[in-house]
Amino acid sequence: EIVLTQSPGTLSLSPGERATLSCRASQSVSNSFLAWYQQKPGQAPRLLIYGASTRATGIPDRFSGSGSGTDFTLTISRLEPEDFAVYYCQQYGSSPYTFGQGTKLEIK
């Protein structure tokens, strides 16, 4: 099973700042089959990025994903108030699929 480790656990930033979230895999994620999700309190998760770097439909271009192999990054270029939430990475390159433990992005 591939273990995904997200860092930092909590990120405190202000609106307008740039956010960089990391997801590291215990072994290479085949074909860069890595997705990112956003979850707000009391809501279901929402798909942001798949294939490491492809934005899902309707996702603003301030969200971008990069990386390959074992190291992946989600970048939010300029934080909007609605971006403060928990973010999860997920690998779907090998079963069983796994999620990272999440990064909480909070307002500073």
Place this chain on the structure above:
Amino acid sequence: EVQLAESGGGLVQPGRSLRLSCAASGFTFGDYAMHWVRQAPGKGLEWVSGISWNSGSIGYADSVKGRFTISRDNAKDSLYLQMNSLRAEDTALYYCAKAQSSYYNFMAVWGKGTTVAVSS
């Protein structure tokens, strides 16, 4: 609009069984793979199981293998999760999710979830 509506959750004693359902609408259900994902109270997301469009490919998390069974009825636009030998650690909000393609890859659209509580 794609809609996924989970049902069947509730309070159940350890060792008992429960069957979750997910009713899909707004897309051609039989063309897409589906997933179950759960979230324990205050915790992160855990993939439970996935099933391809024709049930030909199925996968499970190690934590539920041998106890849970995923299935689907394309004629009824429905996904199911049969949960046997339930344990306290199965307590969670269970989400149904639509994959992007006919094979279960990532979770493109999520339902609102149904809550399962395992306790004596």
